[in-house]
Amino acid sequence: MHLPDLDIARKREKRENKYIELKENYSKIFKGKKYFLRTYGCQMNTHDSEAIRSYLETLGFIKTENLEEANLVVLNTCAIRENAKDKVIGFLGKCHYLKKNNPDFKIALTGCLCEQPDVIDEIRNKHKYIDIIIGTHNLYDLPKLLLENPKKQEIEVYSESDEIIEGMHYERDSKITAWVNIMYGCDKFCTYCIVPYTRGRERSRKLESIIREVNDLKNKGYKEVTLLGQNVNAYGQDIGENFAHLLEEVAKTGIERVRFVTSHPWNFTDAMLDVISKYENIMPYIHLPIQSGSNNILKRMNRRYTREEYYDLYTKMKEKIPNVSITTDIIVGFPYESEEDFLDTLEMVKKCAFDGAYTFIYSKREGTPAALMKDDTPQSVKEERLQRLNELVNYYSNLSNQKLLNKVVPVLILGDSEKDSNKVYGYTDTMKLVNVDGPKDIIGEIVNVKITEAKSFSLDGTYVDEKVHS
Numbered sequence: 001m002h003l004p005d006l007d008i009a010r011k012r013e014k015r016e017n018k019y020i021e022l023k024e025n026y027s028k029i030f031k032g033k034k035y036f037l038r039t040y041g042c043q044m045n046t047h048d049s050e051a052i053r054s055y056l057e058t059l060g061f062i063k064t065e066n067l068e069e070a071n072l073v074v075l076n077t078c079a080i081r082e083n084a085k086d087k088v089i090g091f092l093g094k095c096h097y098l099k100k101n102n103p104d105f106k107i108a109l110t111g112c113l114c115e116q117p118d119v120i121d122e123i124r125n126k127h128k129y130i131d132i133i134i135g136t137h138n139l140y141d142l143p144k145l146l147l148e149n150p151k152k153q154e155i156e157v158y159s160e161s162d163e164i165i166e167g168m169h170y171e172r173d174s175k176i177t178a179w180v181n182i183m184y185g186c187d188k189f190c191t192y193c194i195v196p197y198t199r200g201r202e203r204s205r206k207l208e209s210i211i212r213e214v215n216d217l218k219n220k221g222y223k224e225v226t227l228l229g230q231n232v233n234a235y236g237q238d239i240g241e242n243f244a245h246l247l248e249e250v251a252k253t254g255i256e257r258v259r260f261v262t263s264h265p266w267n268f269t270d271a272m273l274d275v276i277s278k279y280e281n282i283m284p285y286i287h288l289p290i291q292s293g294s295n296n297i298l299k300r301m302n303r304r305y306t307r308e309e310y311y312d313l314y315t316k317m318k319e320k321i322p323n324v325s326i327t328t329d330i331i332v333g334f335p336y337e338s339e340e341d342f343l344d345t346l347e348m349v350k351k352c353a354f355d356g357a358y359t360f361i362y363s364k365r366e367g368t369p370a371a372l373m374k375d376d377t378p379q380s381v382k383e384e385r386l387q388r389l390n391e392l393v394n395y396y397s398n399l400s401n402q403k404l405l406n407k408v409v410p411v412l413i414l415g416d417s418e419k420d421s422n423k424v425y426g427y428t429d430t431m432k433l434v435n436v437d438g439p440k441d442i443i444g445e446i447v448n449v450k451i452t453e454a455k456s457f458s459l460d461g462t463y464v465d466e467k468v469h470s
């Protein structure tokens, strides 16, 4: 048994990266058994779940969407806000009930929640029925623990974060677009955020391995890759590389679309902007979390930039990258946020006229510096701020969508539309969702679409009969 330790997770001493090449080849020992996998949280978790799928299917498990018929439930958890945890605990209740009536039913937990000592205490005391708990750094232990078939609760959570896994296998959810991890962890320590503790220190994959993976995806017919990191700007700092160089090398593979998330406004370099504007296959879309428009609050959040610096960068992006779309994240109700601070945030939203924004009410995370700050804004005020903010954000995303009305834009078609099964859906180069009236055989292609209707959260369009390159 290994338990998580926040003091270890917090440490950022200079240490060597340990690159591990995964080579395990398990036999299909669980042939015929079924697994149910549920993923909470961010793209990093979504991508980790593609690795989990690969492990389980290599062991012989078959995927099921029906919890009742599963022999194994894997929950890949998120810790970013309290409601993410509440959802997991709620779902565990259901699993516990099923397990009581089915001796062949195991429950495994992984993801960011498992890296938190207080959550692990709670699991050991109140959720003894959970069989296996694995942290984010040693997800690759999942097959081993399943094969060991522990009779009592097994917790294997490490807080050291020196390892970088190469040669990982993924059972990807899509055959058209793919996530590619470029680095792990985060060293920014924004005061509200649990990620630097749950995902460990910043450590980069080797450039050659990333390029190999992208080339491999391209050869398999993938049209788009999204380079993934908690803060992609920091790529390579630990190995004498930099993100601008990596991005350029990825663009040079010639894969049709390249995206990246997430960018921190703090060390977004001119070299990065130059590369983005130079290559046609790097999409004109940047997710640039601002978090707050108040300099007081940005400082308390340890964001390392002022509203003025953010706006300068924003302006530079708009100037250098034609047609760029910029989205953001905003937190309301951070400790000490006054009405005036909040109005500063609204003002920045107006100035930047974001293409879209994810908005959140601040949620206290145990172990972070902000958890020690006085959080005395009443919940009702936080909710009211969120509503005012959302109205403004929706106004601007609608405005930016309206600009596309009657235009013909390239769209990568990903599958059947959820709204209408006769339609297909896809994304513009600027990452806008479009429901498209068009034939099914354009799925997987970048095609021209004429935009016929623009709403706040999506566009409607009609396929214009010709295939294009973006």
Ligand code: 5AD
Pocket (backbone or CB within 6 Å): 080, 081, 192, 193, 194, 289, 291, 329, 330, 331, 360, 361, 362, 363, 364, 365
């Ligand atoms: N409370 C509310 N929102 C948070 N985020 C991160 N930590 C918290 C928290 N404690 C938001 C930030 C981040 C996004 C992924 O989640 O806006 O950019």
Ligand code: SF4
Pocket (backbone or CB within 6 Å): 186, 187, 188, 189, 190, 193, 194, 195, 196, 230, 231, 264
């Ligand atoms: Fe969290 Fe800040 Fe790191 Fe983003 S940059 S993961 S908000 S600590």
